[in-house]
Amino acid sequence: MALQDSTTLSYSPLDSLSIRVLTLEQGTADDPLCGSLKHVSLEHPPEYEALSYVWGDPRPNQVLNTPKGSKAITQSLAGSLKRLRLPESTRVLWIDALCINQDDDEEKSHQVLLMRQIYQSAIRVLVYLGEEYENSQLVPELIQLIHAADLISESSSTNKELSDANDLRWKGLRALLRRPWFRRVWVFQEFIVAEFLVFFCGEWTATWDHLFGAIEKASNNGIRHLWTSFNETFEQNEATGNGLQLFWWLAQLRGNFWRGQKHPLLRLLNLFRWSQASRAHDHLYALLGIAEDGDASALRPNYAQPFKVVVRAFARYFISTENAMEMLYSAGLLKNQSSHPSWIPDWTQNEDGMEELGFKLQTDRGKIYHAARDSAMKMHLAVNDPDTLVVTGAIIDKVVKINEDPSIADNATSMHRLLHWLSDLELNAATLERYPTNEDLDDVQARVLLSNRDNRGSELPPESLAPAYIAYRKLVRASFPHHPDSTPISREEKADLRIIGQPVSEAVGARINGRRPCLTGKDYLGFAPDATRPGDLLAIFLGSTVPFVIRPHDREVDSFWLIGECYVHGIMKGEAFDLPGFCPLDIRLR
Secondary structure, eight states: OOGGGOOBOOOOOOOTTEEEEEEEOOOOTTOOEEEEEEEEESSSOOOOEEEEOOOOSOSOOEEEEETTEEEEEOHHHHHHHHHHOOSSSOEEEEOHHHHSOTTOHHHHHHHHTTHHHHHHHSSEEEEEOOSOOTTGGGHHHHHHHHHHOOSSOTTOHHHHHHTOTTOHHHHHHHHHTTSGGGGBTHHHHHHHTOSSEEEEETTEEEEHHHHHHHHHHHHHTTOGGGTOOTTSOHHHHHHHHHHHHHHHHHHHHHHHHHTTOOBOHHHHHHHTTTOBOSSHHHHHHTTGGGBTTTTOGGGOOOTTSOHHHHHHHHHHHHHTSTTTHHHHHTOOOOTTOOSSOTTSOOTTOOTTOOOOSSOOOOOTTOOSOOTTTTOOOOEEEETTEEEEEEEEEEEEEEEEEEOOOGGGSTTOOHHHHHHHHHHHHHHHHHTOSSOTTOOOHHHHHHHHHTTTBOTTSOBOOSSOOHHHHHHHHHHHHHTOTTSTTOOOOOHHHHHHHHHHTHHHHTTOSGGGTTEEEEEETTSOEEEEETTOOTTOEEEEETTOSSOEEEEEOSSSTTEEEEEEEOEETTSTTSGGGGSTTOOOEEEEEO
16 A cells, blocks of 8 residues: 555554554565554553564655554564564564554653563564674574684684684674664663563574673683774774673663662663664653663653753752762763753763763772762752752862864764874873873873773773883874874784784773863873863862863853863872862852
């Protein structure tokens, strides 16, 4: 049936504990999509499967035919239904785009509260990653090979086969991790609460346990090209790393959830702030079902409210909790400042893919940074001014140099950005006779570039990184023959530099995005937010793990903009408390 000829399906209201399920009629190939929607009780539902997929292009250009009219659907949904449709029997599915009336804000607000129960009650959650492309058809073979391999024995023929980073099977797996599904905010709840998960990609399927088990085994046994490949662009490596990191986070959160452990909503919002959604409200509401405080009345979904009202309500709630400092780690003045105060994060975007320093999903490794030692957090909203947050802290230094942002060039890439940062770090270090902590300046540059963390988020070892950093810097510059500090290197030397520089190369990633090298008045090197200017101040807020950049407000005396968190080597473990003149005071953030 042509889209323009369809009769629009009308939805009848749902009871408080009712949902709709779709009975998808049998069919093959290009048969028209047909099905029917039915109201069922969520307390005693029939057996059904729930779909987790990417909405994709929101413009509908396909049709689902039902006895009560036809429903215009997107190409992405139509592709999912055709892949999941059975040839000889019906299939009962729950699909958010069909089973919730997307034009009814009141119904959406209520159904969002039931999402956790909907996905938990499904006999299976079906994850549709899309059609086969970029060698994804080779992934099942790689998974089987990893499971069968003896990765401990270096003489194993299978191990040698897996060591080829240019193998199309590895490229297929890495490309799979870059697919849009891994960035959609709703999939996190859908995935975490599911009792049984099956992944679909083109014609192949794999259970979560089988897929993750292979990736975990490869990663734990040192197959480094799972994380990074010198034959792919910096952007591709970064996207693959983000997909892998999501795998670890989802696995941990899923395990915690089924053991009865949840995380505060604020922690989840910070963790997944880079995710994507079709509507701003979804960034906040999609995580309620897996948060330990998701049932709080102050957080109840309301799609009818303007988003700026919802954001302020969430922020007021977070200030009342013991995790309030985590809100500031992802806040700050943006290049294109939103309508929110600078101390309220924009949870709807993270264009730079910037990784928060102060925030870290709690693990047995604990916190790395202790900028405020073990001091107690002190913050509250100003009386009669809910847009002003009062935080107790000390102003300890100022930014005297912030390097130019090369990303303003139309043709700039992440690799260009990295090249500039390496040169800027070196120039900043060259202005110093010695570092305030008496550490080797090349070692300091490496730790600043990496925020003193490896690719797993653990603290870097105390052994000097200077040789690895110098090798990595030379390797990057060799990629740009016209750079003034670039020198030609042979293939053999390049191979040696890759090995020597590996501790640095495998850890470079999202930590440099959205930040620039800076030099402070007290001769410290660091990375500060892009919006930082010379003359901005460095502050330590009591109860925080990292320093912050703040700026005197241009219209209000004794008030400041929060620019954002930063890494400053030498004051990340409470050393600022011993600096002359350290004196906590109330700092008003607007």
